[in-house]
Amino acid sequence: MKTRNGTLWLFIIPGLILYSFFFIIPAVSSLLLSLTNWDGMTYQFDWVGLKHYGDLARDPVFGKALGNNVKFSLTVIIFQFGLSLFFAILVMKNTKLNVVYRTIFFFPTVVSSVSIGFIWMFVYDPNIGSLNLLLNSLGLESLARSWLGEPSLAIYSIAFVQFWGHTGQVMIIFIAGLQSIPKDLYEVANIEGASRWNAFRYVTWPLLAPSATIVLAYTTIQSFKSFDLIIAMTDGGPNYASEILSTFMYHQAFTYFSFGYATAAAVVLMLIIMVVTYFQFRLLKADRVVY
């Protein structure tokens, strides 16, 4: 028995070392750094205890960033999840035309976020952008906006670009999930006289739950950690209207040299993602069916 345990440990240890080195040690270091006033430039710092966490609670910019993050994430999760599932159902069958459509939908995924950001900045430009020019040419001048300049619009304009860029990526996960559902279940549902909606509700959805869990968790984490698109398009502006937690941390660290404070924000972000992901898994686990 002892030998067996030793052998098991031998298999576990390399992975554990790597995991500790790349995940556990940095996470613990972050936690410790969040208790210091490290400026990121020197090796000197003072311990400040939980001061940064208190400051975060009182910081209106952090509050705004958190609120923007919720708006951004909800918009991205709802649209990216819904659209990717919709497109996956449309192009699920392996026909030549569907393969072409899948490639088109997937294409933005291979373009870097910064490039996507720059392309959409030109589209959104209020003076020379193609979106306003299109609206004006259609006689819809009243709809033309400063898409990235209006504080109430900026975060949604970027959220649109985010799910435009990633819907094709998660669509692939749904296609894989849909194709793994046994066809005979649909045949049975058909014989039983189930409508298309009922077939989806009682056959597709429960069997798609594992894929949906992955998509939901991935989209949530991705939207909470979204960074490059916002930095490229607005840098968090105007007046912090598109600042989210990741850009807040970046600005604190590299603009204001408050690394300790930025790390405290990172710890809060990590906790938020952990809690949200935990509840998502629990929620979707309830819908899961095992045959």
Next chain:
Amino acid sequence: MMKRGSGFALSIMLLSALTLSACSNGEGAADGGGKKQTINFVHWRGEDTETFNSIISKFEQENPSINVDMTVFSSGDPYNNGLQAMLLSGEGADVFVSTPGSLFSTLLKSNAFEDLSGTPLLNSFSPDLIKSGQSDGKQYAIPYQLVYNVPVYNKTMLDKLGIQPPKDWDGFLAMCQKLKDEGITPILYGYDVSPGQLINTLVMNLMPEDDSFNKFQTGEVKATDPWFAEALTRFKELVDKGYILKNASGTKYEGALSLFAQQKGAILASGSYSMATIAKQNPAIELGLLAPITTSGSDAKYEGVHTTTFMLAVNAKSKHKEAAVQFAEFLAKPDIAAEYANATGQLLTVKDVKYDSKELIIQSEWMSKKTVFQPRLINTNKKIETALNESLNMIVGGASVEKTISTTQAEIDRNLTK
């Protein structure tokens, strides 16, 4: 037992690792058998890479034992980020540059600068123009570039309309109205760059002392003070009368510059550093610098704002300090400085430089004018600097002066330097 192929591969890897480690400390065999040093020059001006490559190649020809590598990061946060990593590692940034203000202050606190006081290098610079690199009487960094943070205007357009650059606030408003009547946007504004530039000329004649901006961080000066409120009121007037680009809060600097080059606006809220880029985009436009004088002509103390920046510094931890200083000295040679200035369109703090480009001749005329050092950069607290810049963006976004002042002061109060 190790296979022969694997053993050979391992030997190659070890040999490569040894070779790389030998090179990583910046030393290798020189042609003459002596030690060749490699220094790294870190800066943010990607647009000057070609010119710097030419200068570096000349330096290496004159100094065969020194090799210069150049690392360029984009200005702002990416530069801070990259420089920070290099300085923390203790290697990699032998000669680097800094801006005055908060970056200089942070680097100073981290003891990154070698003290250059008393070195012959200083003799190449105009003493009045290198003060921003000093602290406690010591010269830690040497500003290389001289920038005028004064809006650029289309002289061709104004001449055609018979408009003379105004000397007071009423004249400025009259000029803007005439331009607007002609269907021209008077002031082009990019929300990312313009506030940090325009705020300087808006306050230069209203602030009670030249160092008033520095006093925001200690609480001695407040956004509620009448002079600052007046500066914001003046700016609000420009916005409300439609003199600032419509949708400015959604327009980046590059977009505003492009509109200026297309002659869709008369004034670009930026600084002299934009002139070379504009001249490249539309050489047909004759350019000038024009600051809004926010007072009557008789009350105006200053005609504009200047900054000495791109401050050359030697890393205090560099293993090749002597070579690093040699490279800085080379950059300060009048003929090399002239090559850099004329190729990049940047005015310099170096003495006896002969400028031959049209834009530089216009800029150099400003050296005899009465200008104040950029108020924004007198402040060393970046969070307060951002709050003050953002006050203009709030007004562009439609906020009232009162709301802007209260929001700005609240942000300042939260970040006072203790």
